[in-house]
Amino acid sequence: xxxxxxxxxxxxxxxxxxxxxxxxxxxxxxxxxxxxxxxxxxxxxxxxxxxxxxxxxxxxxxxxxxxxxxxxxxxxxxxxxxxxxxxxxxxxxxxxxxxxxxxxxxxxxxxxxxxxxxxxxxxxxxxxxxxxxxxxxxxxxxxxxxxxxxxxxxxxxxxxxxxxxxxxxxxxxxxxxxxxxxxxxxxxxxxxxxxxxxxxxxxxxxxxxxxx
Amino acid sequence: xxxxxxxxxxxxxxxxxxxxxxxxxxxxxxxxxxxxxxxxxxxxxxxxxxxxxxxxxxxxxxxxxxxxxxxxxxxxxxxxxxxxxxxxxxxxxxxxxxxxxxxxxxxxxxxxxxxxxxxxxxxxxxxxxxxxxxxxxxxxxxxxxxxxxxxxxxxxxxxxxxxxxxxxxxxxxxxxxxxxxxxxxxxxxxxxxxxxxxxxxxxxxxxxxxxx
DNA sequence: TGACAATGTGACCACATGGTCGTATAATCA
DNA sequence: TGATTATACGACCATGTGGTCACATTGTCA
Numbered sequence: 001x002x003x004x005x006x007x008x009x010x011x012x013x014x015x016x017x018x019x020x021x022x023x024x025x026x027x028x029x030x031x032x033x034x035x036x037x038x039x040x041x042x043x044x045x046x047x048x049x050x051x052x053x054x055x056x057x058x059x060x061x062x063x064x065x066x067x068x069x070x071x072x073x074x075x076x077x078x079x080x081x082x083x084x085x086x087x088x089x090x091x092x093x094x095x096x097x098x099x100x101x102x103x104x105x106x107x108x109x110x111x112x113x114x115x116x117x118x119x120x121x122x123x124x125x126x127x128x129x130x131x132x133x134x135x136x137x138x139x140x141x142x143x144x145x146x147x148x149x150x151x152x153x154x155x156x157x158x159x160x161x162x163x164x165x166x167x168x169x170x171x172x173x174x175x176x177x178x179x180x181x182x183x184x185x186x187x188x189x190x191x192x193x194x195x196x197x198x199x200x201x202x203x204x205x206x207x208x209x210x211x212x
Numbered sequence: 213x214x215x216x217x218x219x220x221x222x223x224x225x226x227x228x229x230x231x232x233x234x235x236x237x238x239x240x241x242x243x244x245x246x247x248x249x250x251x252x253x254x255x256x257x258x259x260x261x262x263x264x265x266x267x268x269x270x271x272x273x274x275x276x277x278x279x280x281x282x283x284x285x286x287x288x289x290x291x292x293x294x295x296x297x298x299x300x301x302x303x304x305x306x307x308x309x310x311x312x313x314x315x316x317x318x319x320x321x322x323x324x325x326x327x328x329x330x331x332x333x334x335x336x337x338x339x340x341x342x343x344x345x346x347x348x349x350x351x352x353x354x355x356x357x358x359x360x361x362x363x364x365x366x367x368x369x370x371x372x373x374x375x376x377x378x379x380x381x382x383x384x385x386x387x388x389x390x391x392x393x394x395x396x397x398x399x400x401x402x403x404x405x406x407x408x409x410x411x412x413x414x415x416x417x418x419x420x421x422x423x424x
Numbered sequence: 425t426g427a428c429a430a431t432g433t434g435a436c437c438a439c440a441t442g443g444t445c446g447t448a449t450a451a452t453c454a
Numbered sequence: 455t456g457a458t459t460a461t462a463c464g465a466c467c468a469t470g471t472g473g474t475c476a477c478a479t480t481g482t483c484a
Binding site: 027028029031032114117119150151152153154155156157159160161163164166167168170171175195198199201202203204205206207208209 | 239240241243244326329331362363364365366367368369372373375376378379380382383387407410411413414415416417418419420421
């Protein structure tokens with residue numbers, strides 16, 4: 001956690017630092033990202049920086065937590081209505097909200113993308129600390145739930161499906177980012193919906209030709 | 213490409229350097245990986261190193277190409293028998309061969325894993341150069357082929373399926389690496405087969421409960 | 425106004441990086 | 455043997471890193 005001095009800063013200055021750090025950490029991995037660069041971009045002297053944050057790690061964890069909080073907030077409303085939906089619609093919502101989040105907060109999405117590639121164990125575990133694997137267990141819970149409701153076949157391997165959906169989720173995001181990258185956020189919602197539906201249709205109905 | 217002097221080296225020394233570099237580049241990203249470290253591990257002086265390689269990039273590309281060649285070799289026999297197989301069996305083979313490769317050449321698999329996370333554009337494009345996206349077009353070709361043969365439903369979105377399979381492929385490898393990581397290569401083939409079959413069964417038959 | 429504490433600040437530190445270069449050594453050929 | 459060329463070698467360089475610290479500036483309260 002940053003020092004008190006940081007929170008006593010005028011909001012402008014504080015946000016400038018946050019913005020600069022977010023930018024730097026979304027461009028480069030933890031070890032490559034440079035404190036000097038962050039200081040330069042935000043126009044604060046090195047000495048001041050170390051009065052606000054104890055460490056590089058301190059800043060990193062702080063920035064990551066901001067992104068995490070933002071994402072949790074963004075998803076919370078969607079998750080609240082989960083119990084009213086079928087599994088298919090739950091996943092649709094999850095996928096589409098994911099793309100929406102990346103569109104609305106590209107810098108946080110980039111931060112997450114970078115984090116998923118992070119090599120530095122210290123940095124990684126400092127961010128994760130506790131409450132990790134949340135999304136894994138969420139998926140498994142959703143699947144088990146749908147099984148008891150008879151929405152999906154009991155023969156389906158829960159772990160395999162959970163893995164498949166997780167990887168699919170991140171792939172959708174990466175794909176959308178690639179295709180409609182930072183330059184053009186003007187893709188329309190219909191495109192996203194169609195693509196997500198194509199993917200989910202495969203998972204739900206399979207690709208084998210029907211023998212009617 | 214390395215200098216002539218490198219290839220004139222006694223095989224022992226040459227392999228020592230290759231091993232050390234492989235190790236370093238599989239542990240850390242291009243910019244983090246250290247030439248000093250590689251020199252230390254392989255007991256060659258810095259000056260000698262720069263007589264063998266023009267650059268850090270030179271070494272990096274060389275090492276990556278070794279791994280790529282090894283992988284292509286490993287897969288070529290499997291791909292040769294593709295035309296005798298159904299799409300399902302083609303993918304089974306691909307997935308299982310992938311896991312096998314990682315088991316047989318964990319260091320190369322680790323190199324590939326690291327490369328997929330690489331941030332440095334210069335390093336990335338120097339490795340890719342040409343002939344990229346090979347795997348993407350391979351998948352699409354396989355799918356189109358199966359469609360005309362009537363093996364899979366024409367309603368299935370080709371691009372979406374290709375994307376799904378690609379992401380699934382890398383996920384399987386990552387999962388296996390995680391679960392049976394470098395410590396324990398003693399997982400049996402049956403486990404792998406079952407897991408791969410679970411995944412492919414979902415993709416081919418879907419997860420929806422059958423109404424018999 | 426004066427005393428004291430909180431902040432601002434940038435020169436500086438030790439260290440590591442990729443890369444160079446002059447020289448020492450070994451190999452080759454006459 | 456002596457001359458010439460290829461290779462081995464490591465001290466050295468400029469640059470960048472995360473982090474420190476003595477000192478200047480500002481704010482606060484009496």
